[in-house]
Amino acid sequence: MSAGANGSGGPAVAARSGEGSPGEDGFVPSALGTREYWDAVYERELRTFQEYGDTGEIWFGEESMNRLIRWMQKRKIPLDASVLDIGTGNGVFLVELAKFGFSNITGIDYSPSAIHLSGSIIEKEGLSNIKLKVEDFLNLSTQLSGFHVCIDKGTFDAISLNPDNAIEKRKQYVKSLSRVLKVKGFFLITSCNWTKEELLNEFSEGFELFEELPTPKFSFGGRSGNSVAALTSLDKFR
Numbered sequence: 001m002s003a004g005a006n007g008s009g010g011p012a013v014a015a016r017s018g019e020g021s022p023g024e025d026g027f028v029p030s031a032l033g034t035r036e037y038w039d040a041v042y043e044r045e046l047r048t049f050q051e052y053g054d055t056g057e058i059w060f061g062e063e064s065m066n067r068l069i070r071w072m073q074k075r076k077i078p079l080d081a082s083v084l085d086i087g088t089g090n091g092v093f094l095v096e097l098a099k100f101g102f103s104n105i106t107g108i109d110y111s112p113s114a115i116h117l118s119g120s121i122i123e124k125e126g127l128s129n130i131k132l133k134v135e136d137f138l139n140l141s142t143q144l145s146g147f148h149v150c151i152d153k154g155t156f157d158a159i160s161l162n163p164d165n166a167i168e169k170r171k172q173y174v175k176s177l178s179r180v181l182k183v184k185g186f187f188l189i190t191s192c193n194w195t196k197e198e199l200l201n202e203f204s205e206g207f208e209l210f211e212e213l214p215t216p217k218f219s220f221g222g223r224s225g226n227s228v229a230a231l232t233s234l235d236k237f238r
Contacts, residue, residue, distance in 0.1 A: 033161030042113035087155030091118025108135035
């Protein structure tokens with residue numbers, strides 16, 4: 001899953017709030033954490049693409065994609081390394097990876113409309129080396145495993161807003177990640193709901209911090225200051 005960024009450069013999703021009825025972890029449950037919401041989003045975006053050729057929004061903006069790719073190049077990630085985009089949405093990040101030469105990339109999303117949309121966009125770009133699967137990351141099929149790099153740009157955020165036992169779903173996310181990522185593999189996560197310290201705590205079981213990448217400041221909810229988004233590279237050590 002993915003979604004757009006607002007005009008000020010910040011992501012247009014719900015973050016922690018003192019309003020409403022937050023759960024045990026301080027998050028206010030939101031429709032953004034449900035499959036029904038994302039199915040509706042991508043059904044609408046698929047129709048828009050079919051009618052107008054509009055690929056839709058880029059989660060955290062185009063620079064966020066470029067930042068990740070620059071990091072992969074800096075760390076000399078082989079172009080044939082297996083890369084998994086968790087919650088690929090419209091698949092635009094997969095397209096960028098392919099254009100930079102990465103040849104073993106897979107995108108998954110639990111929304112069939114998202115996979116249909118990303119497949120249409122990839123076909124329009126004339127790319128054939130990208131694999132797409134309808135997969136619920138919290139309930140994976142047995143075929144998905146052995147990735148050198150896993151990338152999340154907003155999916156963990158959305159799961160954190162699920163009205164139905166988000167805490168357990170986050171724990172299952174970490175278990176699924178441990179299963180699909182190779183030992184010594186890299187997990188790159190961009191978040192607008194979690195701080196660096198909180199992410200390290202969430203992924204403390206089996207992962208350690210390798211590097212934090214700088215992210216720009218932005219305004220959100222009428223407030224501005226230090227960036228809410230933390231892009232952290234975590235190294236799986238067992």
